[in-house]
Amino acid sequence: MHTQIMPPSSTTPKTVNPTSLTRRDFLRTTSTALAGASVVGAMAGGQSFFAATENTLKLALVGCGGRGTAAAIQALNTGKSVKLVAMADAFDDRLTGSLKKIADKHPTQVDVPKDRQFFGFDSYKQAISAADVVILATPPGFRPDHFEEAVRQGKHVFMEKPVATDAPGLRRVLAAAEESKKNNLKVVVGLQRRFQAGYIETVKRIHDGAIGDIVSARAYWNGRTPWVKKRADLEKEAGRKLTEMEYQMRNWYYFVWICGDHILEQHIHNLDVINWVKGGYPVRAQGMGGCQVRKGPDYGEIFDHHFVEFEYADGSIMSSQCRHIPDCWNSVSEHVVGTKGTANITSHIIRATGVEEWKYGGESKDPQQVEHDVLFDCILNNKPINTAENGALSTMTAIMGRMATYSGQKIEWDEALASNLNYMPEKLAWDALPKSLPGPDGLYKIPMPGQAEVL
Numbered sequence: 290m291h292t293q294i295m296p297p298s299s300t301t302p303k304t305v306n307p308t309s310l311t312r313r314d315f316l317r318t319t320s321t322a323l324a325g326a327s328v329v330g331a332m333a334g335g336q337s338f339f340a341a342t343e344n345t346l347k348l349a350l351v352g353c354g355g356r357g358t359a360a361a362i363q364a365l366n367t368g369k370s371v372k373l374v375a376m377a378d379a380f381d382d383r384l385t386g387s388l389k390k391i392a393d394k395h396p397t398q399v400d401v402p403k404d405r406q407f408f409g410f411d412s413y414k415q416a417i418s419a420a421d422v423v424i425l426a427t428p429p430g431f432r433p434d435h436f437e438e439a440v441r442q443g444k445h446v447f448m449e450k451p452v453a454t455d456a457p458g459l460r461r462v463l464a465a466a467e468e469s470k471k472n473n474l475k476v477v478v479g480l481q482r483r484f485q486a487g488y489i490e491t492v493k494r495i496h497d498g499a500i501g502d503i504v505s506a507r508a509y510w511n512g513r514t515p516w517v518k519k520r521a522d523l524e525k526e527a528g529r530k531l532t533e534m535e536y537q538m539r540n541w542y543y544f545v546w547i548c549g550d551h552i553l554e555q556h557i558h559n560l561d562v563i564n565w566v567k568g569g570y571p572v573r574a575q576g577m578g579g580c581q582v583r584k585g586p587d588y589g590e591i592f593d594h595h596f597v598e599f600e601y602a603d604g605s606i607m608s609s610q611c612r613h614i615p616d617c618w619n620s621v622s623e624h625v626v627g628t629k630g631t632a633n634i635t636s637h638i639i640r641a642t643g644v645e646e647w648k649y650g651g652e653s654k655d656p657q658q659v660e661h662d663v664l665f666d667c668i669l670n671n672k673p674i675n676t677a678e679n680g681a682l683s684t685m686t687a688i689m690g691r692m693a694t695y696s697g698q699k700i701e702w703d704e705a706l707a708s709n710l711n712y713m714p715e716k717l718a719w720d721a722l723p724k725s726l727p728g729p730d731g732l733y734k735i736p737m738p739g740q741a742e743v744l
C-alpha cells in the first residue's frame with residue numbers, strides 16, 4: 290500500500306512566551322500543531338516565491354561532520370536550484386574533508402571558495418549571512434546560539450536534534466522557534482522518524498483508535514558505544530598538547546555541555562516517537578542510571594546507562610532505557626500498549642484483539658532525504674513547515690529524563706523547564722575553560738544520584 294504524504298497542519302499555534310509557559314499551555318499550543326508534525330509536505334501546488342524569480346537557493350552548512358556532510362548532500366539532492374555557498378566549522382580539517390565529499394557528489398552545485406569557508410566558534414555567523422537556508426549540524430550544545438542567529442537573520446533552517454543540552458538553552462530555542470513561525474521561516478528538526486512513511490502510517494492508525502487508548506509505552510536505545518577520541522591519540526596526531534577546550538570539542542560525545550549525554554543525543558528519537566503517539570509531553574520523570582563500565586579519563590562525565598519512567602498527564606507511563614554497555618541485550622525501538630491491543634511502532638506492526646495483525650507494506654524512502662525534500666519544497670512553494678517547537682519539547686523530555694537519572698529524584702516538567710542550570714562555558718575560545726574539568730587523576734566528575742544538583 291502507498292502511504293499518503295500529508296501536507297503540514299495549517300493550524301498555527303498561538304504565540305507563547307516560553308518563559309512563562311505551564312505544561313498545560315505547551316500541550317494546548319502544541320497538540321494542534323503536532324497533529325501534523327509527522328508531516329511531510331505535499332509535493333504539488335502552492336506558490337513559488339523563489340522559483341518565480343529564478344533564484345537559486347543558497348545553502349550554508351554549519352558543522353561539517355558526519356551528519357552535516359550527509360545532510361548537505363541530501364539538500365543538494367533535492368534539485369538544481371540549490372547551491373552550497375558557505376561552510377563553517379570549529380576546525381579547518383573537518384571542513385576541508387566535508388567540502389571534498391560534498392563536491393565529489395554534486396560538483397556543479399558547490400561553490401564554496403576560501404573566502405566563504407569559516408572556522409572557529411564565531412564562524413556560524415558569517416556562513417549564515419551568506420545563505421538563504423542553513424543546515425545546523427554541530428553538536429547540540431551550540432544549537433541555541435546558531436538557531437537564534439539563523440532566525441535573527443531570517444534564514445530557513447534544517448537543524449539536527451537535539452536542539453540544546455540544558456534548560457536555559459532550550460528556552461532560547463523555544464523563543465526563536467516562536468519568532469521563526471511569526472516570520473514564516475521554514476524549519477525542520479532532524480527527528481526523521483516523523484518523516485518515515487511506515488512510522489507515519491502506524492502512528493496514524495494508532496491515533497485513529499486501532500489499539501484503543503494508550504496506557505503504557507516502551508522506548509529503547511540500547512546499543513553500541515559511539516566513537517571516542519582519546520586525548521593521547523589527538524595530541525599525537527596534532528604534535529602538541531591540546532587545550533582543555535580543544536580536547537573536549539574533539540571528544541564532544543562525553544561532555545554534557547556539548548552532547549547532553551546519550552539519553553539526549555540518541556534516545557531523543559525514541560522518546561519523540563512516544564510523544565508523537567501521545568500527542569504531548571510527559572509531566573514528570575523519575576529514574577536511575579550510572580556509569581558502570583565505560584570508565585576512565587577518555588570517557589568524560591556521562592552515564593553509560595539510564596532507565597526512566599516518564600509519566601504523561603493522563604497517568605500513562607513511558608518506560609525508557611538507553612545503554613552503552615557491550616554484550617548486553619540491544620534494541621533501538623518503540624512500542625505501545627493500548628486498551629485494545631499493542632503496536633511495535635518501529636516494525637510498523639499493530640496487533641488488536643479480534644482483528645487480523647496489520648503490518649506496513651508500503652514504500653520506505655530514506656526519511657533523512659524526505660526531510661530535505663519536504664523542507665525545500667515548502668521553501669520553494671511557500672508552504673508551511675516548522676517543527677522547531679516539537680524538536681525543542683522532545684529535547685526537553687530527554688533533558689528531564691537526564692535530570693531524573695543524575696539526581697535520583699522525581700522531576701516535574703515545569704521545574705525542569707524553569708531550571709537555570711547552565712552547562713555552557715562562560716566564554717567560547719580555545720584557551721577558555723569549560724566548567725567541567727578533570728581532577729588530578731585525569732578523571733571527570735560523574736553525577737552521583739542522591740547528591741547531584743540538576744535544577
Ligand SMILES: NC(=O)c1ccc[n+]([C@@H]2O[C@H](COP(=O)([O-])OP(=O)(O)OC[C@H]3O[C@@H](n4cnc5c(N)ncnc54)[C@H](O)[C@@H]3O)[C@@H](O)[C@H]2O)c1
Nearest residue numbers: 352353354355356357378379383426427429431449450479
Ligand atoms: N538525525 C540523526 O539520525 C543523526 C545522526 C547523527 C548525528 N545527528 C546529530 O547531528 C549532530 C552532529 O553529529 P555528527 O555525528 O555529525 O558529529 P561530528 O562530530 O561528526 O560533526 C560535528 C561537527 O561540528 C563541528 N563543530 C563543533 N562545534 C562547532 C561550533 N561551535 N561551530 C562550528 N562547528 C562546530 C565539529 O568540528 C564537527 O565537524 C549532533 O547533534 C547529532 O546528534 C543526528
